[in-house]
Amino acid sequence: ILPNADGRGYAIYTFADPTQLEGLTHTWQQLDGAGRQSLLMTLNENYLLGQLDATRWKRTLVDGLRDEANPLIAGTLVRYLSEPLLCAPDAAIEAELLQMATSHPLSAVRTQLWRLLAQSMSAPQTIETVRQEWQQASNPLLSINDYMTMSYELAVRLPDEADRIIREKEAYFDILLNYYGIPEDDVESIDNDQLENESEKEEEK
Numbered sequence: 001i002l003p004n005a006d007g008r009g010y011a012i013y014t015f016a017d018p019t020q021l022e023g024l025t026h027t028w029q030q031l032d033g034a035g036r037q038s039l040l041m042t043l044n045e046n047y048l049l050g051q052l053d054a055t056r057w058k059r060t061l062v063d064g065l066r067d068e069a070n071p072l073i074a075g076t077l078v079r080y081l082s083e084p085l086l087c088a089p090d091a092a093i094e095a096e097l098l099q100m101a102t103s104h105p106l107s108a109v110r111t112q113l114w115r116l117l118a119q120s121m122s123a124p125q126t127i128e129t130v131r132q133e134w135q136q137a138s139n140p141l142l143s144i145n146d147y148m149t150m151s152y153e154l155a156v157r158l159p160d161e162a163d164r165i166i167r168e169k170e171a172y173f174d175i176l177l178n179y180y181g182i183p184e185d186d187v188e189s190i191d192n193d194q195l196e197n198e199s200e201k202e203e204e205k
Contacts, residue, residue: 025060078112091123
């Protein structure tokens, strides 16, 4: 019987025997959608309570994300990766997430992974890859606000280059404001599709 699987109640379920909890990290993918989501919630709560090792939890989430086709569950997996990545940086895990950020079959997951990596990156290779993505600023899955976030996160992690990064970011958005006539208060809500539409209008003129 899975805790909370039938939706009749909510509580934090823990396990007296740690091996039971460890075993569930290997078998949760065998369940149906509702069962997987329910058990993920229980496992995450146990991780937050210190009942589940961070290394094991990160591996469970990444392995599950690689093959997950359900958008809701995939989104949950990405969200749950945020805390253990920030608390226990892992270059190998970041490398796997970078690969999935360009190859996962769900486009929403690719977007979520870039956002996750921008805010939790620690390995030099991850930082360099995010920097390249930021410099190109051409990913249709990312919004202007995503690239602004990348600017600030890169500036924090690359203090020797912080001034240049911020200057480049400000110059880039000044161009957007002037060229497209975008009100300054609206910049953070504009995505790349909107800019492409504006660009097409300019070309038609």
